[in-house]
Amino acid sequence: MGGELKVTCDPADVGFDAERLRRIDAHFAAYVDDGRLPGWLALVSRHGEIAHLSACGSRDLASGAPVETDTLFRIYSMSKPVTSVAAMTLYEEGAFELTDPVARFIPSFGDMRVYEQGPAAQPTTRPAAEPVRIWHLLTHTAGLVYGFQHVSVVDEMYRDAGFDRGTPRGLDLAGTVDRLAELPLLFEPGSQWNYSVATDVLGRLIEVVSGQPLDRFLQERIFDPLEMTDTGFFIDAADADRMASLYTAGTDGRAVPLDTRDAALRRPRVPAGGAGLISSAGDYHRFTQMLRRGGELDGVRVLSPRTVAYMTRNHLPGGADLEEFGRPVFAEVSYGGVGFGLGFAVVQDAAKTRTLSSEGEFNWGGAASTVFWVDPVEQVTAVFLTQLLPSSTHPIRTRLRQLVNQALVD
Numbered sequence: 001m002g003g004e005l006k007v008t009c010d011p012a013d014v015g016f017d018a019e020r021l022r023r024i025d026a027h028f029a030a031y032v033d034d035g036r037l038p039g040w041l042a043l044v045s046r047h048g049e050i051a052h053l054s055a056c057g058s059r060d061l062a063s064g065a066p067v068e069t070d071t072l073f074r075i076y077s078m079s080k081p082v083t084s085v086a087a088m089t090l091y092e093e094g095a096f097e098l099t100d101p102v103a104r105f106i107p108s109f110g111d112m113r114v115y116e117q118g119p120a121a122q123p124t125t126r127p128a129a130e131p132v133r134i135w136h137l138l139t140h141t142a143g144l145v146y147g148f149q150h151v152s153v154v155d156e157m158y159r160d161a162g163f164d165r166g167t168p169r170g171l172d173l174a175g176t177v178d179r180l181a182e183l184p185l186l187f188e189p190g191s192q193w194n195y196s197v198a199t200d201v202l203g204r205l206i207e208v209v210s211g212q213p214l215d216r217f218l219q220e221r222i223f224d225p226l227e228m229t230d231t232g233f234f235i236d237a238a239d240a241d242r243m244a245s246l247y248t249a250g251t252d253g254r255a256v257p258l259d260t261r262d263a264a265l266r267r268p269r270v271p272a273g274g275a276g277l278i279s280s281a282g283d284y285h286r287f288t289q290m291l292r293r294g295g296e297l298d299g300v301r302v303l304s305p306r307t308v309a310y311m312t313r314n315h316l317p318g319g320a321d322l323e324e325f326g327r328p329v330f331a332e333v334s335y336g337g338v339g340f341g342l343g344f345a346v347v348q349d350a351a352k353t354r355t356l357s358s359e360g361e362f363n364w365g366g367a368a369s370t371v372f373w374v375d376p377v378e379q380v381t382a383v384f385l386t387q388l389l390p391s392s393t394h395p396i397r398t399r400l401r402q403l404v405n406q407a408l409v410d
Contacts, residue, residue: 004069005043005050005053005069005070005280005281005282005285006050006053006069007050007051007052007053008049008050009049009050009051011051011052011407013049014046014047014049014051015046015408015409015410016044016046016051016052016407016408016409017407017408017409018052020406020407020409021044021051021052021404021407023403023406023407024042024044024052024054024400024403024404024407025042025054025056027399027403028040028042028056028396028399028400029056031394031396032056032057034253034254035253035254035255036249036253036254036255036388036393036394037057037255037369037386037388037394038057038058038059038060038061038244038245038247038255038386038387038388039055039056039057039058039059039066039067039244039386040055040056040057040067040384040385040386041053041054041055041056041067041069041071041073041281041383041384041385041386042054042055042382042383042384042400043281043285043382043383043384044380044381044382044404044407045285045288045289045380045381045382046378046379046380046381046408047379048289048292048293048379050285052407053069053281055067055068055069055071059071059242059243059244059245059387060244060245060261061245061247061255061257062245062257065241067244068242069281069282070230070242070280070282071242071243071244071280071281071385072230072235072239072242072243072244072264072278072279072280073244073278073279073280073281073368073370073385073386073387074244074246074264074277074278074366074368074387075277075278075279075284075366075368075370075385076275076366076367076368076370077274077275077364077365077366077367078277078279078284078364078365078366078370078371078372079199079272079273079274079275079276079277079366080199080273080274080275080343080364081287081291081343081344081364082218082222082231082273082277082287083199083202083203083206083214083218083273083274083343084138084199084202084311084342084343084344085222085291085302085303085311085343086206086217086218086221086222086273087134087138087202087205087206088303088307088311088342089221089302089303090206090209090210091307092303092304092307095209095210096134096209097134098133098134098135098138098342099133099134099135100133100134101131101132101133102131102132102133102134102136102137102142102201102205103131103132105205105208105209106177106178106181106201106204106205106208108177108178108181108182109131109132109181109201110131111127112127112128112131112132112143112181112184112185112189113125113126113127113128113184113185114126114127114128114129114143114184114185114186114187114188115152115153115154115157115184115185115186118153119153120153120156120157120160121160123153123157123184125184128143128185128188128189129188130188130189130190130191131189132185132189133189133190134202134205135315135342136189136190136198137198137199137201137202137205138198138202138315138342138343139193139315139316139340139341139342140193140194140195140196140198140340141189141190141191141192141193141194141316142185142189142196142198142201143185143186143187143188143189143191143192143194144180144185144186144194144196144197144198144201145158145186145194145196145197146158146163146195146196146197147159147161147163147164147165148164148165149195151327152186154183154184154185154186155186157183157184158183161179161182161183162179163180163197167269167270167272171269171270172269172270173200173203173204173207173214173270173271174204174207176200176204176270177200177201177204180197180200180201186327190317192325192326192327193316193322193325193326193327193340194326194327195326195327197274198274199273199274199275199343200270200272200273200274200275202273202274203271203272203273203274204273206273213271214271214273215232215233215271218232219232221302222287222302223283225300225302226283226286226287226290226297226300226302227286227298228279228283228284228286228287229283230278230279230280230282230283231277231278231279231280231283231284232277232278233267233268233271233272233276233277233278234264234265234266234267234268234278235264235265235278236265237265240261240264240265243261243264243278244261244385244386244387245257245259245261245387246258246259246261246368246387246389247387247388247389248388248389248390248393249388249389249393255388258389264278275366275367281383281385284372284383284385285381285383288372288374288381288383289381290302290303291308291312291362291374292374292376292379292381294308294309295307295308310341310342311341311342311343311344312341312342312344312346312360312362312374312376313339313341313346314339314340314341314346314348315339315340315341315342316339316340319339319348320339321335321336321337321338321339321348321349321352322335322336322338322339322340322345323335323336323338326340334353334354334355336349336352336353336354337349337350337351337352337353337354338353341362343364344362344363344364345362345363345364346360346361346362347359347360347361347362347363355398355401355402356401356402356405356406357375357401357405358375358376358377358378358405359377360375360376360377361373361374361375361376361377362374362376365391365397366391367389367390367391368386368387368388368389368391369386369387369388369389369390369391369393369394369396370383370384370385370386370391371383371384371396371397371400372384373401378405378408380404380405380408382400382404384396384397384400
Protein backbone atom coordinates (compact mmCIF):
# COMPACT_ATOMS: atom_id res chain seq x y z
CA MET A 1 0.00 0.00 0.00
CA GLY A 2 1.30 3.45 -0.84
CA GLY A 3 2.36 5.16 2.42
CA GLU A 4 1.59 4.51 6.06
CA LEU A 5 -2.09 4.23 6.97
CA LYS A 6 -2.93 6.91 9.52
CA VAL A 7 -5.45 9.57 10.48
CA THR A 8 -4.95 12.51 8.13
CA CYS A 9 -7.08 15.25 9.68
CA ASP A 10 -8.68 16.63 12.80
CA PRO A 11 -12.13 15.00 12.73
CA ALA A 12 -13.73 18.39 13.41
CA ASP A 13 -12.27 19.75 10.19
CA VAL A 14 -14.42 17.32 8.20
CA GLY A 15 -17.53 17.56 10.35
CA PHE A 16 -17.01 14.68 12.77
CA ASP A 17 -17.16 14.87 16.56
CA ALA A 18 -14.04 13.04 17.78
CA GLU A 19 -15.61 12.03 21.08
CA ARG A 20 -18.60 10.56 19.26
CA LEU A 21 -16.30 8.67 16.89
CA ARG A 22 -14.69 7.03 19.91
CA ARG A 23 -18.03 5.35 20.56
CA ILE A 24 -17.10 3.03 17.67
CA ASP A 25 -14.08 1.82 19.59
CA ALA A 26 -15.90 1.44 22.90
CA HIS A 27 -18.72 -0.53 21.32
CA PHE A 28 -16.65 -2.97 19.31
CA ALA A 29 -13.97 -3.37 21.99
CA ALA A 30 -16.65 -5.18 23.96
CA TYR A 31 -16.86 -7.77 21.17
CA VAL A 32 -13.19 -8.53 21.72
CA ASP A 33 -13.37 -8.39 25.51
CA ASP A 34 -16.06 -11.07 25.69
CA GLY A 35 -14.57 -13.19 22.90
CA ARG A 36 -17.16 -12.59 20.19
CA LEU A 37 -14.51 -11.27 17.80
CA PRO A 38 -10.78 -12.05 17.72
CA GLY A 39 -9.97 -8.51 16.62
CA TRP A 40 -11.02 -5.81 14.18
CA LEU A 41 -10.00 -2.67 12.32
CA ALA A 42 -12.24 0.32 11.57
CA LEU A 43 -11.54 3.18 9.16
CA VAL A 44 -13.80 6.19 8.59
CA SER A 45 -13.08 8.98 6.13
CA ARG A 46 -14.80 12.10 4.83
CA HIS A 47 -13.88 14.13 1.77
CA GLY A 48 -10.97 11.74 1.31
CA GLU A 49 -9.44 12.48 4.73
CA ILE A 50 -9.14 9.67 7.26
CA ALA A 51 -10.91 10.98 10.35
CA HIS A 52 -10.88 7.80 12.43
CA LEU A 53 -8.67 4.72 12.39
CA SER A 54 -8.67 2.17 15.16
CA ALA A 55 -7.75 -1.46 15.73
CA CYS A 56 -8.49 -3.80 18.59
CA GLY A 57 -7.73 -7.38 19.57
CA SER A 58 -5.70 -10.05 17.83
CA ARG A 59 -5.15 -11.03 14.24
CA ASP A 60 -4.23 -14.45 15.64
CA LEU A 61 -5.46 -15.49 19.08
CA ALA A 62 -2.96 -18.33 19.46
CA SER A 63 0.09 -16.11 19.11
CA GLY A 64 -1.51 -12.97 20.51
CA ALA A 65 -0.33 -10.96 17.51
CA PRO A 66 -2.41 -7.77 17.42
CA VAL A 67 -4.51 -6.38 14.59
CA GLU A 68 -2.39 -3.65 13.01
CA THR A 69 -3.05 -1.13 10.28
CA ASP A 70 -1.30 -3.33 7.69
CA THR A 71 -2.99 -6.61 8.70
CA LEU A 72 -4.24 -8.69 5.76
CA PHE A 73 -7.82 -9.99 5.73
CA ARG A 74 -9.86 -12.34 3.56
CA ILE A 75 -12.49 -9.96 2.20
CA TYR A 76 -14.68 -12.68 0.62
CA SER A 77 -17.66 -10.99 -1.09
CA MET A 78 -16.09 -7.55 -0.90
CA SER A 79 -14.27 -9.02 -3.92
CA LYS A 80 -17.52 -8.66 -5.91
CA PRO A 81 -17.43 -4.87 -6.31
CA VAL A 82 -13.78 -5.13 -7.43
CA THR A 83 -14.61 -7.70 -10.11
CA SER A 84 -17.68 -5.73 -11.16
CA VAL A 85 -15.60 -2.57 -11.60
CA ALA A 86 -13.08 -4.57 -13.63
CA ALA A 87 -15.84 -5.86 -15.92
CA MET A 88 -17.15 -2.35 -16.44
CA THR A 89 -13.73 -1.14 -17.62
CA LEU A 90 -14.22 -3.54 -20.54
CA TYR A 91 -17.77 -2.30 -21.01
CA GLU A 92 -16.41 1.24 -21.35
CA GLU A 93 -14.21 0.00 -24.20
CA GLY A 94 -17.24 -1.33 -26.08
CA ALA A 95 -16.24 -4.96 -25.52
CA PHE A 96 -19.83 -5.98 -24.75
CA GLU A 97 -23.29 -4.66 -23.99
CA LEU A 98 -25.02 -5.36 -20.71
CA THR A 99 -27.82 -7.05 -22.62
CA ASP A 100 -25.47 -9.47 -24.40
CA PRO A 101 -26.17 -13.14 -23.61
CA VAL A 102 -23.38 -14.65 -21.54
CA ALA A 103 -23.35 -17.52 -24.06
CA ARG A 104 -21.82 -15.17 -26.61
CA PHE A 105 -18.61 -15.43 -24.58
CA ILE A 106 -19.16 -18.65 -22.60
CA PRO A 107 -20.91 -21.11 -24.97
CA SER A 108 -21.86 -23.53 -22.17
CA PHE A 109 -24.45 -20.96 -21.07
CA GLY A 110 -26.29 -21.36 -24.36
CA ASP A 111 -28.74 -24.05 -23.23
CA MET A 112 -29.75 -23.17 -19.69
CA ARG A 113 -32.66 -24.86 -17.97
CA VAL A 114 -34.81 -23.76 -15.04
CA TYR A 115 -35.72 -25.97 -12.07
CA GLU A 116 -39.43 -26.76 -11.77
CA GLN A 117 -39.88 -29.50 -9.16
CA GLY A 118 -38.64 -32.80 -7.81
CA PRO A 119 -35.69 -33.95 -5.71
CA ALA A 120 -32.08 -33.06 -6.41
CA ALA A 121 -31.39 -36.53 -7.79
CA GLN A 122 -34.28 -36.41 -10.32
CA PRO A 123 -35.35 -32.81 -10.91
CA THR A 124 -37.85 -31.67 -13.49
CA THR A 125 -36.54 -28.74 -15.50
CA ARG A 126 -37.62 -26.67 -18.50
CA PRO A 127 -35.67 -24.64 -21.06
CA ALA A 128 -35.05 -21.08 -19.90
CA ALA A 129 -37.25 -18.64 -21.78
CA GLU A 130 -34.70 -15.84 -21.33
CA PRO A 131 -30.93 -16.18 -21.83
CA VAL A 132 -28.62 -15.30 -18.96
CA ARG A 133 -27.33 -11.85 -19.84
CA ILE A 134 -24.34 -9.92 -18.52
CA TRP A 135 -26.50 -7.53 -16.51
CA HIS A 136 -28.04 -10.56 -14.79
CA LEU A 137 -24.57 -11.52 -13.54
CA LEU A 138 -23.84 -8.01 -12.28
CA THR A 139 -27.20 -7.76 -10.47
CA HIS A 140 -27.48 -11.36 -9.15
CA THR A 141 -30.68 -11.89 -11.11
CA ALA A 142 -29.34 -14.73 -13.30
CA GLY A 143 -31.00 -17.56 -11.36
CA LEU A 144 -27.67 -18.90 -10.10
CA VAL A 145 -27.23 -19.83 -6.41
CA TYR A 146 -24.61 -20.64 -3.78
CA GLY A 147 -24.32 -24.23 -2.62
CA PHE A 148 -23.98 -23.22 1.02
CA GLN A 149 -27.37 -21.51 1.14
CA HIS A 150 -29.41 -24.62 2.11
CA VAL A 151 -32.75 -23.10 1.07
CA SER A 152 -33.62 -24.79 -2.24
CA VAL A 153 -33.29 -28.01 -4.20
CA VAL A 154 -31.03 -26.17 -6.64
CA ASP A 155 -28.45 -25.31 -4.01
CA GLU A 156 -28.56 -28.96 -2.93
CA MET A 157 -27.72 -29.86 -6.52
CA TYR A 158 -24.79 -27.43 -6.34
CA ARG A 159 -23.48 -29.19 -3.23
CA ASP A 160 -23.89 -32.60 -4.86
CA ALA A 161 -21.85 -31.31 -7.82
CA GLY A 162 -19.01 -30.15 -5.56
CA PHE A 163 -20.06 -26.53 -5.07
CA ASP A 164 -20.40 -26.17 -1.33
CA ARG A 165 -17.90 -23.65 -0.01
CA GLY A 166 -15.51 -24.53 -2.79
CA THR A 167 -15.41 -25.86 -6.34
CA PRO A 168 -15.14 -29.38 -7.84
CA ARG A 169 -11.66 -30.82 -7.64
CA GLY A 170 -9.42 -30.69 -10.68
CA LEU A 171 -11.18 -27.87 -12.55
CA ASP A 172 -9.81 -24.44 -13.42
CA LEU A 173 -12.02 -21.36 -13.67
CA ALA A 174 -13.14 -22.19 -17.22
CA GLY A 175 -14.05 -25.76 -16.28
CA THR A 176 -15.76 -24.61 -13.09
CA VAL A 177 -18.00 -22.19 -14.94
CA ASP A 178 -18.84 -24.77 -17.60
CA ARG A 179 -19.81 -27.17 -14.81
CA LEU A 180 -22.06 -24.50 -13.27
CA ALA A 181 -23.80 -24.13 -16.63
CA GLU A 182 -24.83 -27.80 -16.47
CA LEU A 183 -26.91 -27.14 -13.35
CA PRO A 184 -30.44 -25.72 -13.52
CA LEU A 185 -31.29 -22.14 -12.70
CA LEU A 186 -33.42 -21.37 -9.66
CA PHE A 187 -35.71 -19.06 -11.68
CA GLU A 188 -36.02 -17.38 -15.05
CA PRO A 189 -33.17 -14.87 -15.56
CA GLY A 190 -34.21 -11.37 -14.57
CA SER A 191 -37.30 -12.44 -12.64
CA GLN A 192 -35.88 -12.45 -9.09
CA TRP A 193 -32.74 -11.59 -7.10
CA ASN A 194 -30.66 -14.32 -5.45
CA TYR A 195 -27.16 -14.01 -4.05
CA SER A 196 -24.98 -16.35 -6.03
CA VAL A 197 -21.84 -17.41 -7.87
CA ALA A 198 -22.73 -14.91 -10.61
CA THR A 199 -19.63 -12.80 -9.98
CA ASP A 200 -17.43 -15.89 -10.35
CA VAL A 201 -18.99 -16.39 -13.79
CA LEU A 202 -18.38 -12.70 -14.47
CA GLY A 203 -14.70 -13.29 -13.65
CA ARG A 204 -14.53 -15.96 -16.33
CA LEU A 205 -16.28 -13.64 -18.79
CA ILE A 206 -13.56 -11.06 -18.09
CA GLU A 207 -10.96 -13.68 -18.99
CA VAL A 208 -12.63 -14.52 -22.29
CA VAL A 209 -13.24 -10.92 -23.32
CA SER A 210 -9.80 -9.64 -22.30
CA GLY A 211 -7.74 -12.69 -23.25
CA GLN A 212 -6.00 -12.50 -19.86
CA PRO A 213 -6.23 -14.57 -16.66
CA LEU A 214 -8.48 -12.87 -14.14
CA ASP A 215 -5.74 -12.23 -11.60
CA ARG A 216 -3.57 -10.50 -14.19
CA PHE A 217 -6.45 -8.41 -15.47
CA LEU A 218 -7.34 -7.23 -11.96
CA GLN A 219 -3.70 -6.43 -11.32
CA GLU A 220 -3.36 -4.32 -14.45
CA ARG A 221 -6.76 -2.58 -14.37
CA ILE A 222 -7.42 -2.12 -10.65
CA PHE A 223 -4.57 -2.94 -8.27
CA ASP A 224 -1.60 -1.36 -10.05
CA PRO A 225 -3.38 1.88 -11.06
CA LEU A 226 -4.77 2.34 -7.52
CA GLU A 227 -1.53 1.26 -5.81
CA MET A 228 -3.36 -1.58 -4.05
CA THR A 229 -0.17 -3.49 -3.38
CA ASP A 230 -1.64 -5.72 -0.66
CA THR A 231 -4.56 -7.11 -2.69
CA GLY A 232 -4.69 -10.38 -4.60
CA PHE A 233 -5.84 -13.99 -4.55
CA PHE A 234 -2.92 -15.15 -2.39
CA ILE A 235 -0.06 -13.68 -0.38
CA ASP A 236 3.71 -14.08 -0.48
CA ALA A 237 5.39 -16.08 2.27
CA ALA A 238 7.09 -12.88 3.43
CA ASP A 239 3.66 -11.46 4.33
CA ALA A 240 2.36 -14.56 6.13
CA ASP A 241 2.71 -13.04 9.57
CA ARG A 242 0.51 -10.10 8.56
CA MET A 243 -2.39 -12.41 7.68
CA ALA A 244 -5.30 -12.59 10.12
CA SER A 245 -6.49 -16.06 11.09
CA LEU A 246 -10.05 -17.12 10.37
CA TYR A 247 -12.61 -17.88 13.08
CA THR A 248 -16.20 -18.97 13.52
CA ALA A 249 -18.60 -18.69 16.43
CA GLY A 250 -18.53 -21.54 18.93
CA THR A 251 -21.56 -22.80 20.83
CA ASP A 252 -20.79 -20.37 23.64
CA GLY A 253 -20.63 -17.44 21.20
CA ARG A 254 -16.87 -17.06 21.46
CA ALA A 255 -14.63 -17.05 18.39
CA VAL A 256 -12.93 -20.38 17.73
CA PRO A 257 -10.25 -21.09 15.08
CA LEU A 258 -11.58 -22.30 11.74
CA ASP A 259 -8.35 -22.91 9.86
CA THR A 260 -4.77 -21.73 9.56
CA ARG A 261 -3.35 -19.04 7.32
CA ASP A 262 -1.50 -21.56 5.15
CA ALA A 263 -4.14 -21.72 2.40
CA ALA A 264 -3.63 -18.03 1.68
CA LEU A 265 -0.03 -18.75 0.65
CA ARG A 266 -1.04 -20.86 -2.36
CA ARG A 267 -2.13 -19.53 -5.73
CA PRO A 268 -5.72 -20.77 -6.08
CA ARG A 269 -6.60 -23.14 -8.90
CA VAL A 270 -9.85 -21.20 -9.36
CA PRO A 271 -9.51 -17.43 -8.81
CA ALA A 272 -12.95 -16.54 -7.45
CA GLY A 273 -13.92 -13.07 -8.57
CA GLY A 274 -16.85 -13.24 -6.19
CA ALA A 275 -15.07 -14.19 -2.98
CA GLY A 276 -11.37 -14.91 -3.40
CA LEU A 277 -9.48 -11.70 -2.64
CA ILE A 278 -7.23 -10.85 0.30
CA SER A 279 -6.70 -7.18 1.08
CA SER A 280 -5.81 -4.59 3.70
CA ALA A 281 -7.66 -1.60 5.12
CA GLY A 282 -5.37 0.80 3.28
CA ASP A 283 -5.92 -0.89 -0.07
CA TYR A 284 -9.69 -1.12 0.26
CA HIS A 285 -9.79 2.48 1.42
CA ARG A 286 -8.13 3.47 -1.85
CA PHE A 287 -10.73 1.46 -3.75
CA THR A 288 -13.55 3.28 -1.93
CA GLN A 289 -11.94 6.65 -2.63
CA MET A 290 -11.80 5.89 -6.34
CA LEU A 291 -15.53 5.13 -6.23
CA ARG A 292 -16.35 8.20 -4.11
CA ARG A 293 -14.49 10.40 -6.58
CA GLY A 294 -16.41 9.03 -9.56
CA GLY A 295 -13.82 6.55 -10.83
CA GLU A 296 -10.58 8.54 -10.35
CA LEU A 297 -7.88 8.68 -7.68
CA ASP A 298 -4.57 10.53 -7.60
CA GLY A 299 -4.84 11.44 -11.26
CA VAL A 300 -5.55 7.87 -12.39
CA ARG A 301 -8.98 7.22 -13.89
CA VAL A 302 -10.39 3.67 -13.67
CA LEU A 303 -13.98 4.43 -14.71
CA SER A 304 -15.92 7.45 -15.88
CA PRO A 305 -18.12 9.32 -13.37
CA ARG A 306 -21.21 8.37 -15.37
CA THR A 307 -20.32 4.68 -15.25
CA VAL A 308 -19.87 4.78 -11.46
CA ALA A 309 -23.18 6.63 -11.08
CA TYR A 310 -24.88 4.07 -13.32
CA MET A 311 -23.43 1.13 -11.37
CA THR A 312 -24.53 2.58 -8.04
CA ARG A 313 -28.20 3.15 -8.81
CA ASN A 314 -30.88 0.54 -8.25
CA HIS A 315 -31.24 -1.78 -11.27
CA LEU A 316 -33.97 -4.04 -9.88
CA PRO A 317 -37.10 -3.97 -12.07
CA GLY A 318 -39.71 -1.43 -11.08
CA GLY A 319 -37.44 0.09 -8.46
CA ALA A 320 -38.06 -2.87 -6.14
CA ASP A 321 -35.95 -3.46 -3.08
CA LEU A 322 -34.22 -6.71 -2.16
CA GLU A 323 -36.94 -7.78 0.26
CA GLU A 324 -39.59 -7.43 -2.45
CA PHE A 325 -37.61 -8.89 -5.34
CA GLY A 326 -35.07 -11.13 -3.66
CA ARG A 327 -34.63 -14.52 -2.04
CA PRO A 328 -33.41 -14.56 1.60
CA VAL A 329 -29.77 -13.62 2.09
CA PHE A 330 -27.48 -14.70 4.86
CA ALA A 331 -26.78 -11.46 6.69
CA GLU A 332 -27.78 -9.77 9.89
CA VAL A 333 -29.21 -6.72 8.12
CA SER A 334 -32.66 -6.06 6.70
CA TYR A 335 -32.82 -5.28 2.99
CA GLY A 336 -36.03 -3.30 3.07
CA GLY A 337 -35.39 -0.02 1.26
CA VAL A 338 -32.18 -1.40 -0.29
CA GLY A 339 -31.92 -2.03 -4.02
CA PHE A 340 -29.07 -3.50 -6.04
CA GLY A 341 -26.96 -1.98 -8.77
CA LEU A 342 -24.13 -3.41 -10.86
CA GLY A 343 -22.09 -5.00 -8.08
CA PHE A 344 -23.33 -2.99 -5.09
CA ALA A 345 -26.31 -2.80 -2.74
CA VAL A 346 -27.82 0.71 -2.90
CA VAL A 347 -29.88 2.46 -0.23
CA GLN A 348 -32.96 3.90 -1.91
CA ASP A 349 -35.29 4.48 1.07
CA ALA A 350 -33.32 5.26 4.23
CA ALA A 351 -36.39 5.27 6.46
CA LYS A 352 -37.37 1.80 5.30
CA THR A 353 -33.91 0.42 6.12
CA ARG A 354 -34.52 1.27 9.81
CA THR A 355 -30.83 2.14 10.04
CA LEU A 356 -29.30 5.64 10.07
CA SER A 357 -28.00 6.07 6.52
CA SER A 358 -28.20 8.21 3.38
CA GLU A 359 -30.20 7.49 0.25
CA GLY A 360 -27.69 6.76 -2.48
CA GLU A 361 -25.19 5.05 -0.17
CA PHE A 362 -23.72 1.96 -1.84
CA ASN A 363 -22.09 -0.90 -0.04
CA TRP A 364 -21.42 -4.58 0.39
CA GLY A 365 -19.85 -6.94 2.91
CA GLY A 366 -17.98 -10.20 3.13
CA ALA A 367 -18.70 -13.57 4.72
CA ALA A 368 -16.15 -13.03 7.51
CA SER A 369 -18.15 -10.06 8.91
CA THR A 370 -16.35 -7.37 6.89
CA VAL A 371 -18.18 -4.40 5.38
CA PHE A 372 -17.63 -1.17 3.48
CA TRP A 373 -19.79 1.65 2.25
CA VAL A 374 -19.54 4.85 0.27
CA ASP A 375 -21.98 7.65 1.10
CA PRO A 376 -21.88 10.13 -1.80
CA VAL A 377 -24.30 12.48 -0.01
CA GLU A 378 -22.11 12.97 3.06
CA GLN A 379 -18.87 12.10 1.21
CA VAL A 380 -18.18 9.49 3.89
CA THR A 381 -16.57 6.08 3.41
CA ALA A 382 -16.15 3.34 5.98
CA VAL A 383 -14.25 0.04 6.04
CA PHE A 384 -14.55 -2.53 8.84
CA LEU A 385 -12.38 -5.64 8.74
CA THR A 386 -12.43 -8.72 10.96
CA GLN A 387 -12.36 -12.52 10.37
CA LEU A 388 -15.46 -14.20 11.80
CA LEU A 389 -17.68 -16.55 9.80
CA PRO A 390 -20.57 -16.20 9.15
CA SER A 391 -21.39 -12.50 8.82
CA SER A 392 -24.84 -13.07 10.31
CA THR A 393 -23.34 -13.94 13.73
CA HIS A 394 -23.41 -10.39 15.15
CA PRO A 395 -25.17 -7.11 14.15
CA ILE A 396 -21.91 -5.45 13.17
CA ARG A 397 -23.01 -3.66 10.01
CA THR A 398 -26.10 -1.91 11.36
CA ARG A 399 -24.34 -0.89 14.58
CA LEU A 400 -21.38 0.50 12.66
CA ARG A 401 -23.67 2.66 10.53
CA GLN A 402 -25.36 4.02 13.65
CA LEU A 403 -22.04 4.81 15.27
CA VAL A 404 -20.45 6.45 12.24
CA ASN A 405 -23.43 8.55 11.23
CA GLN A 406 -24.24 9.76 14.75
CA ALA A 407 -20.72 11.21 14.86
CA LEU A 408 -21.41 13.54 11.91
CA VAL A 409 -22.29 16.93 13.40
CA ASP A 410 -21.80 19.53 10.67
